[in-house]
Amino acid sequence: MTTAQAITNGFISTHLCVLYNKKQSIFNGGALAAPKSPVHIQMVSDALNWGYTGGAQTDADIDTVKNYLIWLTGIFGLEASASTGSGGSVIPINPSLTPSRIDFIVDGSSFIPNGGTSKVISQMIGYEISFVRGGLVQSTISTEPTYISWNKVTGLLTITPALVTGELISIIP
Amino acid sequence: MSFTPLFTVAQSAATPNSVTITDTSTGSDAAIVSRRIKARDCFGNYLPSGSQYTSWPLATNPIAVDMLTKDTAASITVEWLDSGNNVLYSLENTFCLCEYGKQFYFYLIQQLAQRPATLQDSFFSANLSLFWTYLIGAINAISTGQSLSGSQNLLDLETEMQNNQTMYF
Numbered sequence: 001m002t003t004a005q006a007i008t009n010g011f012i013s014t015h016l017c018v019l020y021n022k023k024q025s026i027f028n029g030g031a032l033a034a035p036k037s038p039v040h041i042q043m044v045s046d047a048l049n050w051g052y053t054g055g056a057q058t059d060a061d062i063d064t065v066k067n068y069l070i071w072l073t074g075i076f077g078l079e080a081s082a083s084t085g086s087g088g089s090v091i092p093i094n095p096s097l098t099p100s101r102i103d104f105i106v107d108g109s110s111f112i113p114n115g116g117t118s119k120v121i122s123q124m125i126g127y128e129i130s131f132v133r134g135g136l137v138q139s140t141i142s143t144e145p146t147y148i149s150w151n152k153v154t155g156l157l158t159i160t161p162a163l164v165t166g167e168l169i170s171i172i173p
Numbered sequence: 174m175s176f177t178p179l180f181t182v183a184q185s186a187a188t189p190n191s192v193t194i195t196d197t198s199t200g201s202d203a204a205i206v207s208r209r210i211k212a213r214d215c216f217g218n219y220l221p222s223g224s225q226y227t228s229w230p231l232a233t234n235p236i237a238v239d240m241l242t243k244d245t246a247a248s249i250t251v252e253w254l255d256s257g258n259n260v261l262y263s264l265e266n267t268f269c270l271c272e273y274g275k276q277f278y279f280y281l282i283q284q285l286a287q288r289p290a291t292l293q294d295s296f297f298s299a300n301l302s303l304f305w306t307y308l309i310g311a312i313n314a315i316s317t318g319q320s321l322s323g324s325q326n327l328l329d330l331e332t333e334m335q336n337n338q339t340m341y342f
Contacts, residue, residue: 043301050279054187057276065279065283
């Protein structure tokens with residue numbers, strides 16, 4: 001957290017602290033065991049603001065007061081961070097990155113050709129897949145007559161037994 | 174384009190005796206040939222002491238003026254003059270110049286940050302609160318009340334605490 005963010009959070013924490021002290025609860029929970037002083041939060045925020053913007057204090061001295069203010073604001077500082085956007089962020093997954101399904105009928109030049117038993121499918125790395133063979137979803141149980149294995153880290157698909165011309169195959173991420 | 178007088182004032186935190194004035198006027202007037210600064214405290218005393226004004230050459234902007242020895246509520250006027258030293262334009266504003274107090278207050282909070290339990294000392298914490306109240310009050314007296322004397326009264330109270338810090342902190 002930058003010093004400027006700490007100052008802003010300190011100023012916001014002042015009124016949050018007043019409101020929560022007034023309600024004697026925090027986040028709709030139980031009573032505050034040890035209410036903090038909003039006046040003291042404001043006093044320290046002012047000191048850090050004046051010391052920081054003045055430019056006459058050393059970085060070490062600024063850090064001392066900044067850390068004190070962060071400790072002092074505590075839960076109110078966290079809530080302030082959420083409202084100012086200084087509390088970090090999560091980058092959403094782009095749904096358009098999901099790969100498309102692959103459907104084909106086995107022949108000599110199909111996606112996996114006649115007699116094929118393995119294929120690296122790089123566009124599906126990182127995903128689980130359903131391998132549908134002749135309308136039946138294949139499992140990875142190797143004691144069954146037909147099965148597959150799928151390594152989602154390397155993208156290597158192995159098929160048992162080998163594909164035969166004319167089979168309808170669907171690979172769905 | 175018509176001339177509109179404007180200026181800003183900033184006090185140095187590192188050297189609070191020094192006040193930097195920046196001419197931010199817009200437009201122009203060919204008749205202006207010189208410029209000067211008149212600064213006074215709430216009693217009408219000139220700042221810096223002993224000189225009624227500080228010449229401010231047009232080629233110099235901003236200008237730093239050594240005018241303070243303590244926190245001061247000041248009225249600062251900038252005058253733009255013609256060749257006959259007649260005042261063509263004049264602008265006056267009031268300022269609470271309290272960097273001495275602000276930096277001393279930061280020092281107090283820094284001491285507290287190193288030993289948070291000091292806040293349990295009611296003598297210390299009461300005087301700390303008083304000091305902060307004097308500073309905020311002095312700033313507000315100018316920014317919202319335009320009261321030089323009111324601001325200076327509060328500044329004098331916190332200055333007295335600075336000068337006798339062993340008694341208060």
